[in-house]
Amino acid sequence: MADRDTAIRRTAAFVAGIAFGAWMAQPDTPSLSIAGAAYAQEAEVSPTMVRDRNRDAYYPNTEDLAPDEMRVIACGTGMPTTRAAQAAACFLVELGNGDKFLFDIGSGSAERISSLQIPYNFLDKIFIGHLHTDHFGALHDIFIGGALMGRNVPLKVWGPSGATPELGTAHALEGMMQMLTWDMAGRAGNVDFRGYRLEVNEFDYKLENEVIYEENGVVIRTFPAIHSIDGAVSYALEWNDLKFVFSSDTYPNKWFIEYAKDADLAIHECFIAVPDLVNKMRFSPESALLVGTQVHTAPEAFGKVMSDIQPRLAVAYHFFNDFDTGTAVYERIRKTYDGPLSMADDFMAWNVTKEDIRVRMAVTEERTWAPPLGAPAEPPTLDDRTAFAEQVGIDIADIGFSEFTKSGYWDVDDALRPIFKEASEALGRDFPYPGDE
Numbered sequence: 001m002a003d004r005d006t007a008i009r010r011t012a013a014f015v016a017g018i019a020f021g022a023w024m025a026q027p028d029t030p031s032l033s034i035a036g037a038a039y040a041q042e043a044e045v046s047p048t049m050v051r052d053r054n055r056d057a058y059y060p061n062t063e064d065l066a067p068d069e070m071r072v073i074a075c076g077t078g079m080p081t082t083r084a085a086q087a088a089a090c091f092l093v094e095l096g097n098g099d100k101f102l103f104d105i106g107s108g109s110a111e112r113i114s115s116l117q118i119p120y121n122f123l124d125k126i127f128i129g130h131l132h133t134d135h136f137g138a139l140h141d142i143f144i145g146g147a148l149m150g151r152n153v154p155l156k157v158w159g160p161s162g163a164t165p166e167l168g169t170a171h172a173l174e175g176m177m178q179m180l181t182w183d184m185a186g187r188a189g190n191v192d193f194r195g196y197r198l199e200v201n202e203f204d205y206k207l208e209n210e211v212i213y214e215e216n217g218v219v220i221r222t223f224p225a226i227h228s229i230d231g232a233v234s235y236a237l238e239w240n241d242l243k244f245v246f247s248s249d250t251y252p253n254k255w256f257i258e259y260a261k262d263a264d265l266a267i268h269e270c271f272i273a274v275p276d277l278v279n280k281m282r283f284s285p286e287s288a289l290l291v292g293t294q295v296h297t298a299p300e301a302f303g304k305v306m307s308d309i310q311p312r313l314a315v316a317y318h319f320f321n322d323f324d325t326g327t328a329v330y331e332r333i334r335k336t337y338d339g340p341l342s343m344a345d346d347f348m349a350w351n352v353t354k355e356d357i358r359v360r361m362a363v364t365e366e367r368t369w370a371p372p373l374g375a376p377a378e379p380p381t382l383d384d385r386t387a388f389a390e391q392v393g394i395d396i397a398d399i400g401f402s403e404f405t406k407s408g409y410w411d412v413d414d415a416l417r418p419i420f421k422e423a424s425e426a427l428g429r430d431f432p433y434p435g436d437e
Helices: 002-024 109-115 139-148 169-179 181-185 254-259 274-279 285-295 299-309 325-333 382-392 413-427
Strands: 070-076 090-095 100-103 125-127 155-160 198-203 210-215 218-224 233-239 242-246 265-269 313-317 341-343 348-352 357-362
Touching: 070 109, 070 242, 070 265, 090 109, 109 139, 139 155, 139 169, 155 169, 169 181, 169 198, 181 382, 198 210, 218 254, 233 254, 254 299, 265 299, 274 285, 274 325, 299 313, 299 325, 325 341
Parallel strands: 100 125, 125 155, 155 198, 242 265, 265 313, 313 341
Antiparallel strands: 070 090, 070 348, 090 100, 210 218, 218 233, 233 242, 348 357
16 A cells, blocks of 8 residues: 555656646746646636637647647557557647658557548648667558548658668558558559658758758758667758657757757657666666667656757657556756756647647547548559569569459359449449459
8 A cells, every 4th residue: 555655746746746846847948738727717618618718738630730739649659569559759840831650650650540531532641760660560550551541642750771771661551551552453453542651751861950851941950969879860850940859769969959959849769768768678687787878868868868958848659658657757857957858658749839838649440430531532453463463573464363263253143233233323333343444
């Protein structure tokens, strides 16, 4: 019981510390909305006009972005071993000009993205920090699933080179496409195939604050990171005098210190505390010390980084944010940093303007289907099957059913023909039964 009471007290102190720390740390900067909520006096409200009331949660697809506003949503904040509560690394940036960008696409994050019900045509730009699966392991999910659920434009991916061509983004994604050969062969000719195209933009991982994307008033820069081996990078997005910085995974480094200054939102990895790597993750002490302090950024080191760059809001991610482990990470950060801080969790949302940063949790629907289409769908065509066979070097005769497989058909025509008749009558068009044309 004593241990449980201690945990409850520590959790209460943790939550109170976040709110009080965010409120008190930088009195000369615009306050976080979450910090002053306890002192807000609400005006008289209507009993029926409820849509425009202020909410403590973000409900996707209920709030228009202002032309000068940035919204960031955490679609993955956890560890390399995924779990239901937290997917691996992924952050969505939405801008008031209509642009949307995904930074990392770690394992499990595609489900979070689906929950936001954003048309997949708008989610066509992904920036990968490095090639660990907890940072790009859901790419094939959003590539295939996004096309199946309405994306009919190519999926564009940016990522770093490696020390050799085999260690670069282009090689990794070429291998992914090879892995998907059977998957795509089975879809060509059956669905709108326009979205099943991947455009890979590999750049030199040694670029220092160089522009790799510039369009529609948005500038995205890359600079090196230090993680595992050569070939990891971080990113900075600048738009409308707002600056978003994403470290992906990195050991504290001079490039982040230099190029993340003046950030409105600085998201930097902050790994689980070393004792919890031993107690919770079952690491050996030797491995915990190495991974927790040298391969990743320890909480104390995260705090030191943020104390130097002084962002409007620091965001710590890449740890399991539980009542006990989150508290330990928070307390260690506060040894070296006393500024505004978010302890990231999946579906945390930040609305950023020049005047304010509002922090809330998103309330999402788990049983989602396809979101609205970003552009009209087109009927499938067998020309897509022919083109795909030529692209991958497969005989068109090998895409389909062999005589062996056809011999296994069982006659259910009497059950299926009425479905085609029903569709023809409902839509006022003729849908001939296969084989009757």
